[in-house]
Amino acid sequence: MKFEHLVQVNDLADPAQSNLTREEVWFGLLCRAEDPRAFLPGLERCVIRERHEDALVRELHFGGAVVEDRVSYAELQWMRFESAPTAEHAGGSLTISIEEPEPGEVFLRFQYATTLPEAAGQDVQVAEIVRSAYHESDLDTLRVIRMIAESGRLQ
Template sequence: MKFEHLVQVNDLADPAQANLTREEVWFGLLCRAEDPRPFLPGLDRCVIVERSEGALARELHFGGAVVEDKVTFAELDWMRFESAATAEHAGGSLTIRIEEPEPGEVFLRFQYATTLAEGAGQDVQVAGYVRSAYHESDLDTLRVIRMIAESCRLQ
């Protein structure tokens, strides 16, 4: 199953909302790669097992379940999380792109490719639940990025 959606970071028409720069959003995404615990409820710990230019290999520990994934990225542009399917985890990939069609008008594009089947009947219903859960998770990602940016501004 493949799907994507766009999350607006800055609402330039809302003066009450603090706008984030592309750099602040990128820093938040780097935090998600280095220590995803604030972004992933239920995650006990993250171990970086390998680090190279533009990539990390990680072990994500959820109780007794361990998910191995790889994070690749192009600075200030995109970040991709990829994991293989296992007995405990469906596997797939998530690419997050920072888009800025106009200066200050920042969006995050979340692109998912999962091992879940797209089909008819119950598969369609499951796909709808998965899309909805991922969308909520992505809104939470932006909330955490906002908290990180705010805490950095206070220092």
């Protein structure tokens, strides 16, 4: 199953909301790659097994389950998380792209490719539940990025 959605980072019409720069959003995504515990409920620890100029290979420890994934990225543009299916994990990929159609108008595009089959019949309801759960997780990602940016501004 493949799907995507767009999350607005800055609402330029809302003066009460603090706007994030592309660099602040990128830094938050780097934090998600380096230490994703604040972004992934249930994650106990993350071990970086390999480090390359534009990628990381990680072990994510959720209790007794260990998920291995690869994080690749193009600085200030996109980050991709890829994992192979295992007995404990369905596998798939998530690409998060930073889009800025106008200066200061920042969005995050989340693109999922899962190993779940495309929805048909009764599976449509399951697919909608999965999409909704991922969307909530993506909104949480933005909330954590905002907290990281706000804490950095205090220094």
